[in-house]
Amino acid sequence: MPVTIRDVAKAAGVSITTVSRAFNGYDDVGPDTRKRILKVAKELNYRPSHVARSLVLQQTQNIGLLISDFNANRGAHHFLFDVMAGVHDRLSSLGYDVTLVSTTTARQRLVSYIDFCTERRLEGVIVMGMRLDDPYMQEVAEAKLPSVGIDLPILSRYCGYVMTDNVNGAKLGMQHLLAKGHRRIGFVNGYQKAAVSVDRLRGYQLALESAGIESDPDLIVHSNFLVEGGEVATELLLSRVPDLSAIFYASDLMAIGGMRYLHRVGKRIPEDVAVVGYDNVDVGEWSAPALTTVSQRRYDMGVYAADMLIGMLQRNEEPGGRLLPSELVIRQST
Amino acid sequence: MPVTIRDVAKAAGVSITTVSRAFNGYDDVGPDTRKRILKVAKELNYRPSHVARSLVLQQTQNIGLLISDFNANRGAHHFLFDVMAGVHDRLSSLGYDVTLVSTTTARQRLVSYIDFCTERRLEGVIVMGMRLDDPYMQEVAEAKLPSVGIDLPILSRYCGYVMTDNVNGAKLGMQHLLAKGHRRIGFVNGYQKAAVSVDRLRGYQLALESAGIESDPDLIVHSNFLVEGGEVATELLLSRVPDLSAIFYASDLMAIGGMRYLHRVGKRIPEDVAVVGYDNVDVGEWSAPALTTVSQRRYDMGVYAADMLIGMLQRNEEPGGRLLPSELVIRQST
DNA sequence: TTGACAATCCAAAACGTTTTCGGTAATTTA
DNA sequence: TAAATTACCGAAAACGTTTTGGATTGTCAA
Numbered sequence: 001m002p003v004t005i006r007d008v009a010k011a012a013g014v015s016i017t018t019v020s021r022a023f024n025g026y027d028d029v030g031p032d033t034r035k036r037i038l039k040v041a042k043e044l045n046y047r048p049s050h051v052a053r054s055l056v057l058q059q060t061q062n063i064g065l066l067i068s069d070f071n072a073n074r075g076a077h078h079f080l081f082d083v084m085a086g087v088h089d090r091l092s093s094l095g096y097d098v099t100l101v102s103t104t105t106a107r108q109r110l111v112s113y114i115d116f117c118t119e120r121r122l123e124g125v126i127v128m129g130m131r132l133d134d135p136y137m138q139e140v141a142e143a144k145l146p147s148v149g150i151d152l153p154i155l156s157r158y159c160g161y162v163m164t165d166n167v168n169g170a171k172l173g174m175q176h177l178l179a180k181g182h183r184r185i186g187f188v189n190g191y192q193k194a195a196v197s198v199d200r201l202r203g204y205q206l207a208l209e210s211a212g213i214e215s216d217p218d219l220i221v222h223s224n225f226l227v228e229g230g231e232v233a234t235e236l237l238l239s240r241v242p243d244l245s246a247i248f249y250a251s252d253l254m255a256i257g258g259m260r261y262l263h264r265v266g267k268r269i270p271e272d273v274a275v276v277g278y279d280n281v282d283v284g285e286w287s288a289p290a291l292t293t294v295s296q297r298r299y300d301m302g303v304y305a306a307d308m309l310i311g312m313l314q315r316n317e318e319p320g321g322r323l324l325p326s327e328l329v330i331r332q333s334t
Numbered sequence: 335m336p337v338t339i340r341d342v343a344k345a346a347g348v349s350i351t352t353v354s355r356a357f358n359g360y361d362d363v364g365p366d367t368r369k370r371i372l373k374v375a376k377e378l379n380y381r382p383s384h385v386a387r388s389l390v391l392q393q394t395q396n397i398g399l400l401i402s403d404f405n406a407n408r409g410a411h412h413f414l415f416d417v418m419a420g421v422h423d424r425l426s427s428l429g430y431d432v433t434l435v436s437t438t439t440a441r442q443r444l445v446s447y448i449d450f451c452t453e454r455r456l457e458g459v460i461v462m463g464m465r466l467d468d469p470y471m472q473e474v475a476e477a478k479l480p481s482v483g484i485d486l487p488i489l490s491r492y493c494g495y496v497m498t499d500n501v502n503g504a505k506l507g508m509q510h511l512l513a514k515g516h517r518r519i520g521f522v523n524g525y526q527k528a529a530v531s532v533d534r535l536r537g538y539q540l541a542l543e544s545a546g547i548e549s550d551p552d553l554i555v556h557s558n559f560l561v562e563g564g565e566v567a568t569e570l571l572l573s574r575v576p577d578l579s580a581i582f583y584a585s586d587l588m589a590i591g592g593m594r595y596l597h598r599v600g601k602r603i604p605e606d607v608a609v610v611g612y613d614n615v616d617v618g619e620w621s622a623p624a625l626t627t628v629s630q631r632r633y634d635m636g637v638y639a640a641d642m643l644i645g646m647l648q649r650n651e652e653p654g655g656r657l658l659p660s661e662l663v664i665r666q667s668t
Numbered sequence: 669t670t671g672a673c674a675a676t677c678c679a680a681a682a683c684g685t686t687t688t689c690g691g692t693a694a695t696t697t698a
Numbered sequence: 699t700a701a702a703t704t705a706c707c708g709a710a711a712a713c714g715t716t717t718t719g720g721a722t723t724g725t726c727a728a
Contacts, residue, residue: 001392002452002455002684004683004684004685005684005685006684014707014708015707015708015709016684016685016686016708017686017687017707017708017709017710018706018707018708020685020686020687021686021687021707024686027705028705028706028707029705029706029707030705030706030707033706033707047449047452047453048453048684048685049389049453049455049683049684049685050453050454050455051385051388051389051394051454051455051683051684051685052389052683052684052685052686052713053684053685053686054385054685054713055383055385055386055389055683055684055685055712055713055714055715056684056685056686056687056712056713057685057686057713058335058713060385062433065434070418070419070422070423071419071423071633074415074416074419074633075616077411077412077415077416078411080415081408081411081414081415082408082411084404084434085404085405085408088404088434088436089404089405089436089438092434092436092438097433097434097454098433098434099396099431099432099433099434100399100418100422100426100431100432100433100434102422102423102426104423104426115381118336118381119381119382119383119384120384120385120431121336121383121384121385227616227619227620256620257620260620260622263622282409282561283617283620285561286561286590286591286594286617286621287620287621288594288597288622299405299408336714338713338714338715339714339715340714348677348678349677349678349679350678350714350715350716351677351678351679351680351716351717352676352677352678354715354716354717355677355716355717358716362675362676362677363676363677364675364676364677367676367677382714382715383713383714383715385713385714385715386683386713386714386715386716387714387715387716388683388715389682389683389684389685389713389714389715390682390683390714390715390716390717391683391715391716392683669728670727670728671726671727671728672725672726672727672728673724673725673726673727674723674724674725674726675722675723675724675725676721676722676723676724677720677721677722677723678719678720678721678722679718679719679720679721680717680718680719681716681717681718681719682715682716682717682718683714683715683716684713685712685713686711686712686713687710687711687712688709688710688711688712689708689709689710689711690707690708690709691706691707691708691709692705692706692707692708693704693705693706693707694703694704694705694706695702695703695704695705696701696702696703696704697700697701697702697703698699698700698701698702
C-alpha cells in the first residue's frame with residue numbers, strides 16, 4: 001500500500017540504488033537526477049520505511065523508557081512526567097524514538113523485560129519509578145543492554161544512573177532549619193528500600209552531626225512518599241516527641257500531608273513547627289503556607305539520562321553515576 | 335550479533351521454515367521436532383526480530399502517543415499522566431507497542447507529524463494535550479492515519495475522539511451550587527479555544543437557565559487552566575462583581591489559585607464564597623479546604639481511546655465520539 | 669500391490685531498504 | 699591519440715522473518 005523506493009525509482013527512471021543515494025545525500029548522483037528524484041518522491045509522497053532501514057542497518061534508533069509499574073506509579077506523576085519530558089525531548093532531538101515499556105507489560109506477555117527489549121531491538125533503556133528491591137532490578141543490572149536508571153544507583157558495565165545529590169540536598173534543608181535555631185527536628189523519610197531514602201537520611205544525620213546535635217531515633221520515621229503517608233507519619237512523630245519544633249520531609253507530598261495534620265491539631269506553621277519538603281513539586285507552591293523545599297531538577301535528570309545513554313551507544317563511553325546538585329527554595333513554611 | 339532464526343535452524347538441524355512454524359504454533363511440525371526446536375531456541379536465547387517480522391507482515395503493531403508539545407504541556411501532568419497510563423496499559427495488553435511522539439519532535443526534524451508516523455509505519459495515533467486551533471490539528475483530522483483524540487471533538491473517516499461529557503459535568507457542579515442557594519455564581523473558564531471550555535460554558539449556562547437565572551457576562555472570565563490563571567481571574571471577577579457568593583472553575587488548578595486569592599483577601603471558604611473545581615485531581619484533596627469538584631475519569635479516557643483505535647484497526651469499526659459521564663465529588667469547599 | 673492420503677518437512681520468494689563492487693561514458697592528462 | 703581519471707549510475711547481495719507451493723516419506727484402504 002505505501003509507496004516504496006521502487007515506485008519512485010520507476011517513476012524517475014533510475015535504479016533504486018540511485019534513489020537511496022539521492023535521499024541519503026551521497027555525492028555520486030548527478031544534480032539534475034537528484035532534483036528529479038526528489039521531485040518525483042515528493043509527488044508520490046514517498047516516505048522511506050524506518051523498519052526496512054532498521055533491518056538492513058541493524059539499528060533501530062529506538063530506545064525504551066521503562067516505568068516500573070505504570071499504573072501503580074500514577075501517584076508519582078509529579079516526578080515522573082517531568083523526567084519523561086526531559087528524556088523524550090533530548091532523545092527525539094538526537095533522532096531517537098522512544099517507546100514506552102512497563103514491567104506489567106512484560107508480565108502480561110510472560111516475557112521478561114529484557115526479552116521484550118531484544119525482540120524489538122531497542123538499543124538502550126532508561127529506567128524509572130523502580131525500587132532497588134524490585135525483582136526486575138537485577139535483570140536490569142545484569143543485562144547486556146545499555147541502560148541508565150533514574151534514582152537507581154547501580155553501576156555496571158552497561159548500567160549507569162543519574163540522581164540528585166540527595167545527601168547534600170538533605171543537608172541543605174537541614175542547615176536551613178538549624179540556622180533558624182531549630183534543635184529538635186523530626187525526619188519523615190520515604191520507603192526504607194528506596195535509594196534516595198538512605199541518602200537523605202545520611203544528609204539529615206550529617207547536618208545534625210556537624211551542628212553538634214545527637215541524632216534521636218525517635219525523631220525518624222519511614223513512610224511512603226505520598227500525602228496520606230506523611231499525615232500518619234506526622235501523627236506518629238508528634239506522639240513520640242511532642243516538643244519538636246520542625247519537621248523535614250523526604251518529599252513535598254508527605255510535607256503536604258504533614259501540614260494537613262498539623263493544621264488539624266492546631267499547630268501553626270511555621271511558628272509552632274517549621275516544615276521543609278523535598279522535590280519542589282508544583283503543589284508546594286500552592287499550599288498554605290507555601291512550602292520551603294529542596295528542589296530536584298527533574299527535567300534535567302531526564303535530559304542527562306538521555307545524554308549518558310547516547311554517549312554509551314554512540315561513543316561507547318563508560319556509564320557513570322551523575323549527581324545533580326539540589327537547591328534550597330525558601331518559602332513560607334519556615 | 336543477535337541470534338537469528340537461521341542459527342536455531344542450524345542448531346536444530348531443520349530449515350528456517352520449520353523453526354518459524356514451530357514458533358508460530360502451526361500444526362504441521364512433528365511433536366518431537368517442535369520440542370527440540372524450542373529447547374535449542376531457549377538455549378541459544380533466541381528472540382525473533384520484531385522489525386523483520388514487521389517488514390514481512392507489513393504491520394508494526396506500533397501506535398503513536400502524540401502529546402502536542404511535550405515540554406509546554408508539563409503543567410498538565412495532573413491530567414496527561416493518567417491518560418497515558420490508561421492508553422499504555424490497554425494498548426500493551428493488546429500486544430501493541432506505543433511510541434511517544436511530540437509535535438516539537440517533528441518540527442525539529444522538519445517533517446510533518448504525519449510523515450513521522452508513516453516513516454515508522456505507525457498503525458494509528460492517540461492525540462492529547464492539543465488545542466483545537468493548533469495548526470497540527472488540521473493535519474490530524476485530514477490524515478488517512480487512524481487516530482483518536484482526547485478532548486478533541488473532531489470526527490472524520492479516520493478520526494474519533496473520547497472526552498468527558500463536559501456540559502453535563504458542568505451542569506452537575508452548578509446544580510450543586512444552586513441547590514446550596516447560590517444565585518450569583520462566577521465562572522472561570524479555560525482557554526476559549528479549548529474544546530472542553532465551550533462545553534463547560536454551555537453547562538454553566540444551561541444550569542442557570544433551568545434555574546430561571548439570567549446569565550450575566552460579568553460573571554464569566556476566561557483563563558488558562560493553571561493556578562496563576564485562576565488567581566488573576568478571581569481577582570478580576572471579584573473586582574467586577576464583589577457580591578458573588580460562589581465560583582465555578584473549569585479546572586481544579588484554577589480553583590486552587592482562586593482559593594489562594596480568596597484567602598489573601600480574607601474571604602472565607604465556603605462561608606463567604608463557595609468554590610467548585612473540575613477534574614478531581616489529587617491536589618484538590620489536599621487543599622484547605624478540600625475542593626469540591628467534578629471528576630473526570632482520566633485513566634478510563636485513555637483506555638477507551640485505545641479501545642476505539644484498536645476497533646478501527648482490527649475490526650474496522652467506524653470512529654465515533656465517546657462521552658464519559660462525570661461525577662460530583664463533594665468536599666469542604668462548598 | 670497400488671494409489672490415495674496424511675504427516676512432516678523444505679526451497680525460494682517476498683517485505684523495503686543499504687551498500688559493495690563494478691560498469692559506462694565523458695573528460696582530462698600524457 | 700591513447701591512457702588515465704572522473705562522474706554518474708546499476709545489479710545483486712544482505713538484513714531476519716513469513717508464507718506459498720511443493721516434495722518426501724509412511725500408512726492405509728482397495
